[in-house]
Amino acid sequence: MMKNLILLGSTGSIGENTLDIVSRFPDRFRISALAAGKNILLLEKQIRKFNPSIVSVSDSKTADALRARCSGLKTEIVAGTEGLLKAAAFPEGEMVVSAIVGAAGLMPTLAAIRAKKNIALANKETMVMAGELVCQEAVKAGVRIFPIDSEHSAIFQALSGNQKKDVRKIILTASGGPFLHTPRGQKEKVTPEAAVRHPNWSMGKKISIDSATMMNKGLEVIEARWLFDFPGERIEVLIHPQSIVHSMVEYIDGSVMAQMGIPDMRGPISYAIHYPERLPLDIPPLNLVSSGMLSFSPPDDEAFPCLSYGFEALKAGGTLPAVLNAANEEAVAAFLDHKIGFLKIEEVIKKTMDSHQIRTIQTIEDVNYADQWARKEAGALIEKLQGKS
C-alpha cells in the first residue's frame, strides 16, 4: 500500500532523512508535497527526484527563483504562510511529516490536523506551545500524532502493547550535550561553533544549542506530557551520556521497557511513518559489547537550569510554555549571531518567564499572542545585554 506524504521542512535534517527513507521504499511512500524555506538548490534536486504535486517556499521571490529552475516540471510552487498552509492541507496527502524547526511549525501542523491528516511530529514546539489545544483538535479530527523525536519515539515504542493505566513513570534520557562536565565558568566563553558539536547526534543548529543548554529536555518533558497525555509529575529525566537508551517507561509491576539503538533519526522517522510495522533500514546494528558501559545519573539543575524551566512552565501551564519556547528561540538565535554569550541564553529565558502574566489558552490566537509578547520581551533583554558587553 502506497502512503502519500506531505513533508514540511524538507531541506532540514529530519526532512533529508525522511526523503532518504522514501527513496529506499518507493513502493510504499510517495511525496505529495514539500515545504521549505529558501534553499532552492536542494529543493530543485528534491523536486526532480520525488515529483511532488506542490512545493511551498518562504516568499514569492524565492518561489520565482525556484520556478525558473523548475520550468517544464508539473510541480505547483507556492509561497508564504498561505502557501505553507496550502501544502500542509494538500488533499492528496495522508500523513504530514511536520519537521519545520521552531514556532513556525505550529500553524501548518494545526492546519494539517484540521484537514484530517495523521501527523508524524518532529516539531516539538507544536506540543510545547499549544499541546492541549492541538490534542483536542486531533481528537476532534480523528487523527493520530506519531512522535519523531528520538526520545518520544522510544517512549511510544516502550508503550506499545501496554495499557496507559499500567504506566508508573516516563523516563526521558538526555545525553547532557557537549558541556555535561564543563564548569560554569568556562561555559561563559563557549562559542556557537563549539556548542553545535553534539557528541552523539547530528542535528540542526538550533536543536544542537538546545541540547547544550539542556533546554531541549525541558521542551521534551512538555512534549511528552501532551503526546502521551501523562502527568508531568511522573515524567523524569536521566542523564545517559552514551545516548544508547533513547528513553524508558516504568510500569506498576516494576518492569521498565527501554528502547535502544545507534543514534540515527531514520529509526524514529520510519517508525512514525510506517507504524505499526517497521522498515528494514541499513542502520548498523547496536553493538552493546563495543559501545561500552551504559551509565545513568540524575540531572544537575544548577548546572543546567533550563531543564527545570521546562518543568516549571509545564506546571504553571497556560501561556507560559509558549513564552518559554519563544524566549529560548530568540536567545539561541542571538547566541548563534554572536550577540550574547552562552550563559545569557538561560538568563533571557528566565527573565522573560518571570515578567510574563500567565493567561489560560482558549484559542490558537492566545498562543500566538504569548509567542509574540515573549519575542518582544526577550528581544529587549538581548538588546540590553548587548549594550552591556
Added chain:
Amino acid sequence: MMKNLILLGSTGSIGENTLDIVSRFPDRFRISALAAGKNILLLEKQIRKFNPSIVSVSDSKTADALRARCSGLKTEIVAGTEGLLKAAAFPEGEMVVSAIVGAAGLMPTLAAIRAKKNIALANKETMVMAGELVCQEAVKAGVRIFPIDSEHSAIFQALSGNQKKDVRKIILTASGGPFLHTPRGQKEKVTPEAAVRHPNWSMGKKISIDSATMMNKGLEVIEARWLFDFPGERIEVLIHPQSIVHSMVEYIDGSVMAQMGIPDMRGPISYAIHYPERLPLDIPPLNLVSSGMLSFSPPDDEAFPCLSYGFEALKAGGTLPAVLNAANEEAVAAFLDHKIGFLKIEEVIKKTMDSHQIRTIQTIEDVNYADQWARKEAGALIEKLQGKS
C-alpha cells in the same frame, strides 16, 4: 474478573512467589489446584490459606500424611503421576502455572494443554525436551503459552505491540553466574554450597547450578526457539553481570527493545498470569543511578561449554535436546550429592550427547524414551567417574 489457577510445583520458589501474588490480589485469582512433592508442612499451610479444590503430592504415603493433617478440610488429596495429571487437567482451572522443576514437568504441562488450559510456563524442560510437539498441541487446543522465565518474559514484553516478521534478533542476557571470572582450575574444586549462591537471583538449587555452568542459558536458547517460533541462528546470548536488562529484541529498523527491572520473579509471574494487563507489585523501582553501569560482553564458550551444547542440541534437533536436558539433570543431581566434581557436569553432558543416536520425534513417547536412555547413559558415566575419584 476472577481467574482460576492450577499451580504445579507450589512449594518451590516459583510456586511460593505465585502464591504471594495471588494472596495480594484475592479478587483476581483463585487457586483451584496445587501440586507439589513431599513438603507437607508447607502444603498444609497453603491448603489452609488458599482452599484449593484438589491437591496432588508425589506418592500415596505423603498423601496419607497430608490427609491426616488436613482432616475436616474439603480439599481432595491425590497422589502420584495419576494425581498430578488429574490436578493439571482439573476442569475448574483456566490457567496452569507450570513450575515443577525438571523433566517431571513435561507430562502434566502437556495434560493441561490437552485439557485446553492456557499455560504460564516456568518449566523450561517442557520446551527443551518437546518444544515442537508441545507447540503443535497448543495450536491444536487453541491455548497460549506465556513465559515465566525472566529472560523469556522480557522477550515476550519486548515483542509486545510488534510483528514477528520485523524481528531481526533475539538477545538473551546471562548474568554469567557466580563463577563468571573464576579460572577453570579453581572450578575443579567448587562445592555445591558455593555453586548455589547466585549473585542476583534467589532460585532453587537445580537452576542455581545450571546458572553456574551456564547450562541454563543453553536450555533457554532452546526454550526461546519454541516459545517464540524463532530460528535458533538468530538467537544470541550476551553476558550482562548486573542482571538489570533481562533480555532484548532487535528489530529490522535497528531498534532494540529491552525489558529491565530489579531481579524479582514476581514480575514475570504476574505478567504471565495477568497478561495483557500488569499488576501493581511492591517490587522496589529500578534505580539506574544507584545500580551502577550496565555492561555487556560476549559469552566465553571455552569457559562455559554448556551454552554451546545448547546451541548444538537445538541445531541437531530431534531427541538430542531431551538427551542434553536429562544428562544435565543427572549430572547436577550427582554434583549436589557430592558424587562428582563441578567440571564433571559438562563432561557427563557432552559424553552422553556424543554417544546418542538422534531420532526424530513423532510422539511424546519418543521424548520419554530419549530422556530415559540419557539418564541411564549419564548414570553409568557418573558411576565410572565416582569409581575413579
